[in-house]
Amino acid sequence: MQSKTEKIEKWKVLNHDLYQVIEQIDNKLASSSHDLFAIVFGGFVNKAVKFLHAINVLYENNLPEEAQAMVRILFELRITFCCFLTIRFDDPKDRYERVLDSMILEKAKQARASSFGGMSKEDRDNILDAEKVVSKKYPPGELEKIKRNGFTGMTIEQRAAFSGNEDDYNVAYRNFSRNIHSNDYLERFMRHEKLRRNDHEEYIISRDIYSLRLTFVCANEIARNANNFYRLDFSRQLEFLTNRQHELGT
Incomplete structure (x- = not known):
């Protein structure tokens, strides 16, 4: 049975592999976008590419709290994108x-x-x-x-509810927001020898697994919608990546 630290590394590899695919999707959309709808649609995809890349780089350089600030933004991008597609x-x-x-x-x-x-x-x-x-x-x-x-005319919380992402909102938006507002002192205190709890390492590992999983889910959803909507030729690659996600679990 794989350890949680091994799972973290596999999530990092999976997100890196997803970046390789969604970047190609972005390039295809950019070269074939001739109408306003496609330009707006492609704007969401391009943002997802950039945030996914930023998150990957930050994790590669052992900057997890900074990466989580980007995850929070990517999550907001995802739920706004869902609203863009589904609002009548x-x-x-x-x-x-x-x-x-x-x-x-x-x-x-x-x-x-x-x-x-x-x-x-x-x-x-x-x-x-x-x-x-x-x-x-x-x-x-x-x-x-x-x-x-x-x-959308909706608050972020309303967008999360509208798109069925309330649970992730309560974690990604509420908890990761402190990293954006530079008040992520909890992790700093928990690393201090005198304040460290016995379950400190377990907390950090679980937090990073959640963050990396949510990164994949958000970027993958945008990639799959773009691929399906514009009938691009990336279904096999995205299906393979999604199966790997399911194997990793939560």
Whole structure:
């Protein structure tokens, strides 16, 4: 029976192998994206590629807490991607236009918060004009939700519930968030000789297995959706990787 430390190494290898496949998927989408929907769809895939690569590099360099900050972001990307695919719209083009509209609103908010610093008068007028056009497309209540939470109009917790990822949200988002906000002092204290608990090593190993597993699940889901949606030729590779995931378990 394999030890938990051996399982960690196998998860690292699996995530590295997944990166090799999803990077090829990203390259194919980038070379064949001619419409706005494909560009937005490909944007999610490209982000998944970059975060997966970053997580792999951080784990290879023994920086697990820093890697978990990236895992938390990858998890948020995954649930937002799920919403992008599954939220129903009256008109199919509303799906990607809503993403673009939310980007314009966010850009205007950022520019206004910095008092339009570094922007020419022409750029300032352009972004404000674009904001006015977008604002007229939505009822006031819906517009406010998009401004606050992005194109889904839902908080991260609501997105997790909508996509069926509440359990991972409670771990990945809530616990890994402290790594993003630089208040991950628990691990620091637990490494201290006088404060170390008897189950310290077991905790660290279990945490890393969970983190590496979630990394694979998030990136693999995005890769499989991209492969299926655009009928790319990576089904066999992704199926092989998924079977290896099942063999590793949780």
